[in-house]
Amino acid sequence: MKHITLMAAMAISMGASAQIDDGGFEISSVGTIADTTHWHQHSTNFGTPLCNNAICAPGSTVYVPFQGSIFAWFGGAGAVGTMYPVPELGSLSQASVIPTGAGVTLAMWVKLPSGGTAADHFRVYIDGVKVDSLKASDTTAFRNYTAWPITVPTIYANGLSHQIALVGLQTASGAHSFNVLVDAVSILANGSSIGIFENEALPGFQVYPNPANDELTLSFNALYGSAVITITDASGRVVSTRTVGEVNRSTLTCDTHAFSGGVYMVNVQQAGSSFQQRVVIAR
Numbered sequence: 001m002k003h004i005t006l007m008a009a010m011a012i013s014m015g016a017s018a019q020i021d022d023g024g025f026e027i028s029s030v031g032t033i034a035d036t037t038h039w040h041q042h043s044t045n046f047g048t049p050l051c052n053n054a055i056c057a058p059g060s061t062v063y064v065p066f067q068g069s070i071f072a073w074f075g076g077a078g079a080v081g082t083m084y085p086v087p088e089l090g091s092l093s094q095a096s097v098i099p100t101g102a103g104v105t106l107a108m109w110v111k112l113p114s115g116g117t118a119a120d121h122f123r124v125y126i127d128g129v130k131v132d133s134l135k136a137s138d139t140t141a142f143r144n145y146t147a148w149p150i151t152v153p154t155i156y157a158n159g160l161s162h163q164i165a166l167v168g169l170q171t172a173s174g175a176h177s178f179n180v181l182v183d184a185v186s187i188l189a190n191g192s193s194i195g196i197f198e199n200e201a202l203p204g205f206q207v208y209p210n211p212a213n214d215e216l217t218l219s220f221n222a223l224y225g226s227a228v229i230t231i232t233d234a235s236g237r238v239v240s241t242r243t244v245g246e247v248n249r250s251t252l253t254c255d256t257h258a259f260s261g262g263v264y265m266v267n268v269q270q271a272g273s274s275f276q277q278r279v280v281i282a283r
Contacts, residue, residue: 020096020164023108023185025050025070040093045077049090049168049182066109066145066183074122074168075179086173093165098126098187103209104157105188106150106164110134112142116178117171125165126156136178145183147277149210152187205247205275207266211282214257218266220247227270229254234263256281 022038041048051073057063065071077088098104106124116136123133132150134142142148156162166185170178188208206219218229227247231240231254239259244252247270261283268275 020106020185020187021094024068024183025072026068038094041091043090044088045084046088046090049074049092062113063179063181066111066181068183072166072182073179074166074182075116075120075170075177077170077177078173086170088170089167091165091167093163095161095163096187097159097161098152098156100157100159103188104152105208105210106131106152106185107188107206108148108150108166108185109145109183110142110148111145111181112139112179113181114177114179115139119171120169120178122166122168122180122182124150125163125167126152127162128165134180145181147207149188205268205277207277207279211280212256213282214255216254216256216266216279218252218254218268220250220252224248225271227268230267230269232265232267233260239264 025039027038039050041050043049049072050070051057051063052069052071053060053064056073056076063073063076072090072092074090075088077084077086106126110122112122112134116139118136121133121135123130125131131153132148134148166182168178168180172178186206188206208217208219220227225247226243226245229240229242229244229252230238232238240254242252242254244250247268259281261281264279264281266277266279
């Protein structure tokens with residue numbers, strides 16, 4: 001259960017840029033007053049979904065950020081009649097310019113550490129229209145932080161400003177609590193990350209396109225030094241491995257024309273840390 005009480009956010013940032021502003025939540029405040037410069041924040045019980053370990057879950061190894069120190073936690077309320085009763089409705093939203101181009105993707109890292117009921121959900125909206133969602137039955141697939149790319153409908157990929165909202169609803173408590181952790185939100189356009197090299201809060205690397213056919217590109221951001229890149233298939237068999245001397249702010253192309261269609265995991269081992277992204281090879 002979260003332990004945080006913040007003032008409700010009262011303003012929306014009017015600025016918009018061709019990328020998610022503060023996608024890693026590292027600039028936004030977690031404390032007694034929620035910073036609304038970057039995200040419009042709301043939570044029925046807590047004022048904002050933004051959390052860090054020290055405030056929300058001291059000592060936890062489950063309720064943690066994907067990277068950095070701040071993450072979004074949707075849910076986390078207690079039983080009816082307690083200080084933090086259900087239902088708990090949380091949201092984060094901001095205006096952002098969605099670029100024109102094919103294959104525009106709104107991407108984020110998501111973790112669902114516990115179940116929930118059929119009424120619980122986590123949804124992503126653009127201009128008030130739902131574009132994708134997760135529910136309790138997705139807990140197994142997202143037990144650990146997993147990249148979640150959402151294809152942006154072409155009607156919104158027009159170079160104009162649109163309101164992007166992340167909304168989570170928890171209706172039950174106890175063993176049925178629905179908790180969703182979100183971090184590192186970004187926009188990909190034409191297979192490239194918008195502003196990825198300008199925002200060190202974004203994940204250490206991006207993989208595109210996804211789904212892919214005969215070629216994958218890895219774009220590295222907040223990683224430095226040598227790295228070992230391994231690609232495994234759904235059975236865990238290694239199908240490709242490569243060592244790179246310096247990855248920071250670089251791109252790497254991988255030939256996948258010999259891969260069978262299916263789900264693969266791209267793993268980057270760097271400086272004692274491991275980063276993974278799931279990709280689909282379409283045939």
